[in-house]
Amino acid sequence: xxxxxxxxxxDPDAIFTALAHAYCHLDDAQARAFDARLILLLTNHVGDDDxxxxxxxxxxxxxxxxxxxxxxxxxx
Amino acid sequence: MAPSHLxxxxxxxxxxxxxxxxxVRHPVVVVGAGPTGLSMAIDLALHRVPVVxxxxxxxxxxxxxxxxxxxxxxxxxxRLGVGEAVVARGVGWRNGxxxxxxxxVYEFDLLxxxxxxxxxxxxxxxxxxxxxxxxxxxxxAGIDLxxxxxxxxxxxxxxxxxxxxxxxxxxxxxxxxxxVAADGAxxxxxRQLGLEFVGQTIRDRFLICDVATDADFxxxxxxWFDPPFHRERSVLMHRQADNLWRIDLQLGWYxxxxxxxxxxxxxxxxxxxxxxxxxxxxxxxxxxxxxxRRLERFVHGRVLFAGDAAHQVSPFGARGANxxxxxxxxxxxxxxxxLAGLAPAALLESYNRERVAAAxxxxxxxxxxxxxxxxxxxxxxxxxxAALHLAGRFSFARDFxxxxxxxxxxxxAGSPLTTPDHPADRFGGGVLPGAPCMDALVERSGEADWLLxxxxxxxxxxxxxxxxxxxxVERLAAxxxxxxxxxVRVGTAEPAEEACLADTAGLARDRYxxxxxxxYLIRPDQHVAARWRRFDLTAIAAAMARATGSAEAA
Numbered sequence: 001x002x003x004x005x006x007x008x009x010x011d012p013d014a015i016f017t018a019l020a021h022a023y024c025h026l027d028d029a030q031a032r033a034f035d036a037r038l039i040l041l042l043t044n045h046v047g048d049d050d051x052x053x054x055x056x057x058x059x060x061x062x063x064x065x066x067x068x069x070x071x072x073x074x075x076x
Numbered sequence: 077m078a079p080s081h082l083x084x085x086x087x088x089x090x091x092x093x094x095x096x097x098x099x100v101r102h103p104v105v106v107v108g109a110g111p112t113g114l115s116m117a118i119d120l121a122l123h124r125v126p127v128v129x130x131x132x133x134x135x136x137x138x139x140x141x142x143x144x145x146x147x148x149x150x151x152x153x154x155r156l157g158v159g160e161a162v163v164a165r166g167v168g169w170r171n172g173x174x175x176x177x178x179x180x181v182y183e184f185d186l187l188x189x190x191x192x193x194x195x196x197x198x199x200x201x202x203x204x205x206x207x208x209x210x211x212x213x214x215x216x217a218g219i220d221l222x223x224x225x226x227x228x229x230x231x232x233x234x235x236x237x238x239x240x241x242x243x244x245x246x247x248x249x250x251x252x253x254x255x256v257a258a259d260g261a262x263x264x265x266x267r268q269l270g271l272e273f274v275g276q277t278i279r280d281r282f283l284i285c286d287v288a289t290d291a292d293f294x295x296x297x298x299x300w301f302d303p304p305f306h307r308e309r310s311v312l313m314h315r316q317a318d319n320l321w322r323i324d325l326q327l328g329w330y331x332x333x334x335x336x337x338x339x340x341x342x343x344x345x346x347x348x349x350x351x352x353x354x355x356x357x358x359x360x361x362x363x364x365x366x367x368x369r370r371l372e373r374f375v376h377g378r379v380l381f382a383g384d385a386a387h388q389v390s391p392f393g394a395r396g397a398n399x400x401x402x403x404x405x406x407x408x409x410x411x412x413x414x415l416a417g418l419a420p421a422a423l424l425e426s427y428n429r430e431r432v433a434a435a436x437x438x439x440x441x442x443x444x445x446x447x448x449x450x451x452x453x454x455x456x457x458x459x460x461x462a463a464l465h466l467a468g469r470f471s472f473a474r475d476f477x478x479x480x481x482x483x484x485x486x487x488x489a490g491s492p493l494t495t496p497d498h499p500a501d502r503f504g505g506g507v508l509p510g511a512p513c514m515d516a517l518v519e520r521s522g523e524a525d526w527l528l529x530x531x532x533x534x535x536x537x538x539x540x541x542x543x544x545x546x547x548x549v550e551r552l553a554a555x556x557x558x559x560x561x562x563x564v565r566v567g568t569a570e571p572a573e574e575a576c577l578a579d580t581a582g583l584a585r586d587r588y589x590x591x592x593x594x595x596y597l598i599r600p601d602q603h604v605a606a607r608w609r610r611f612d613l614t615a616i617a618a619a620m621a622r623a624t625g626s627a628e629a630a
Binding site: 032033035036037039040041044 | 454455459461465470472473
C-alpha cells in the first residue's frame with residue numbers, strides 16, 4: 001500500500017480542532033461546498049493516483065457494498 | 077444574416093449494374109455517403125481500389141450534426157486532397173471561455189504550435205463539409221457514387237456480400253468482396269446482422285440549435301455552467317461558417333422533447349442567450365439524447381463497420397465525425413493490401429483491435445465529460461462546483477473542469493501491428509510507436525514543404541541525417557509490400573541531394589527526437605509502426621511483416 005496511514009502530524013489535536021472549527025458557521029450546503037473544495041485541494045497536493053485510489057477505497061469501506069465500490073476503479 | 081443554405085440535389089443515375097444479367101461483383105462497396113463513407117471511398121480510390129459508394133438520399137446532411145474537426149482529421153483529409161478546401165471553407169479557432177454562473181472562470185488557448193500545415197481545429201457545418209467531400213469524390217474516376225441507392229437486403233456469404241439495392245427505378249442486386257458499413261447510427265447493415273450496441277444512454281437531453289445571426293459574438297468555444305440565462309444547466313456556443321452558430325442547451329432528463337422543439341420556445345431560450353435585440357434565424361433545432369455505445373466488434377466476416385454505425389458518443393469533445401474519419405484512415409490501406417493479396421485477411425482484425433480501442437477511449441472521455449456536465453449526486457455536483465470555484469484562482473483546478481475533452485488521435489500502442497521501442501534505443505520523446513506522425517515545415521529543393529506530404533499511402537522509412545548503405549533503399553522498395561525511403565537532412569541538404577527533405581530549423585528533428593541515423597517506419601495511414609536509432613534492414617523487414625499482419629507479434 002502506498003497510502004501512508006502512520007501518524008504524521010506534529011499536533012493532531014490542533015489540526016482536528018481546526019477542521020472542526022472550519023464548519024462552525026457553515027450551513028449544510030456550505031459545509032458540502034467546503035468539503036468539496038478541501039478534497040480537491042488535498043487531492044492535487046497528494047498528486048499520486050495510486051494513493052488517491054487507495055484512500056477512496058478505504059473511505060468507501062463499509063459505506064457501500066464491495067461490488068459497488070469497485071465501480072470507482074472502472075472510472076479512470 | 078447568412079442566407080439559408082440550399083442543399084444541392086445530386087441526381088440519381090442508372091448504373092450499368094442495374095441492367096446486368098447477373099449481379100455484378102465489386103471489390104468494395106461502401107454504404108453511406110457521410111463524412112466517414114466519403115472519406116473511406118476517397119481513400120480507397122487513391123489506393124487504386126475501385127469503390128462503389130451507395131447513399132439512400134440525393135443530397136448532403138441536414139443541420140445539427142458534426143461541426144468541429146481536429147488537426148488529425150484535417151491531416152487525413154489533406155492526404156485525401158480535400159484538407160485545404162475544408163480549412164478554407166471553415167472557421168479556425170483556438171480560444172475558449174469557460175463560465176460558471178456569472179463569472180468567466182478562465183480562458184484557454186490551444187496554443188497552436190507553428191510549423192504544422194493544418195490548424196488545431198476547424199469548424200464547419202456538416203453539410204458544407206460533405207459538399208467538399210462530395211466534390212472531391214465526384215472528380216475521382218475510381219468512385220462510383222450512386223445517389224438514391226438504398227440497401228434493402230444484405231446476405232453474407234463465404235467469399236462475398238450480396239446486396240439488394242432499391243432505387244427510384246426499382247431494386248437490383250449487387251455483390252462485393254468487402255462491405256464497409258458507414259450507414260450511420262441506424263445502420264441497416266447492423267440491424268440486418270442482428271448486432272447490438274453495448275454501452276449506455278446518457279440520462280440527459282440537449283436542445284441542439286444552428287442559429288444564423290449577424291450579431292457580433294467572439295470566435296471562441298464558449299461553455300457556461302449554470303449561467304443566469306439557463307439556470308442549473310449548461311450551454312455551449314461555437315461558431316460555424318457563414319455566421320452560423322451552434323448552440324447546445326442542456327435540458328435535463330425530464331424535459332419534454334416535443335414541447336422543447338416548439339419554435340416559440342426555442343426562440344425564447346435563444347433570445348436569453350443572444351440578447352433581446354439580436355436578429356437571428358433558427359436553421360435547425362432538435363432535442364437529442366446522447367448514446368455512448370459501440371458494437372462489440374467492428375469486423376463481422378466481410379462486413380466492416382465504421383463511424384456512427386460502429387460507435388456513438390456524446391458530442392462534447394467532437395469525437396463523432398473525427399473518429400469516423402480516423403476509422404476510414406485506418407481501414408483503407410488494410411483493405412487495399414488484402415484485396416491485392418499482399419496481406420492476409422487477418423490484417424483486417426487489426427482494424428477491429430485498433431479502432432475498438434480508439435472507440436473505448438472516446439467513450440471513456442465522453443462519459444467523463446457527461447459526469448462533469450451533469451453530476452449524478454449532490455456531492456458530485458458539489459465537487460464539480462468546487463472545481464469551477466477553484467479554477468478561477470488555481471490552474472490545477474482548471475484541469476478538473478471538463479466541458480468535453482477535445483478529440484485527440486488514438487495511439488495504437490498495444491496493437492499487434494506496432495513494434496515497441498527497443499530499450500537500448502533510448503527514445504526520450506518524439507512520435508511514439510502507434511502514434512500519428514507530426515507535421516513539420518521542411519524544405520525540398522529550396523522550396524518550403526510539409527513533412528506529412530511525403531508520408532502516407534505506402535509504407536515509408538523516414539531516415540534522419542544518414543544515408544542508408546548502398547542497395548538497401550532498393551531492397552526495401554523490393555519487399556513484398558514496398559517501403560519507400562525518405563531522407564531528412566537536419567540543417568540544409570546538400571544541393572546534390574535533391575530527393576532529400578531539408579529540416580532547416582530542426583523542427584522535424586525535435587518533433588521526432590531524432591539523432592543521425594534515427595529511422596521511423598511509417599504506415600500508409602501515417603501512424604508510426606516502429607522506430608530505431610539506426611537504419612537496419614533486418615529490423616525494418618521484421619517490423620514490416622508485423623505491420624502487415626504477416627507475422628505473429630513477438
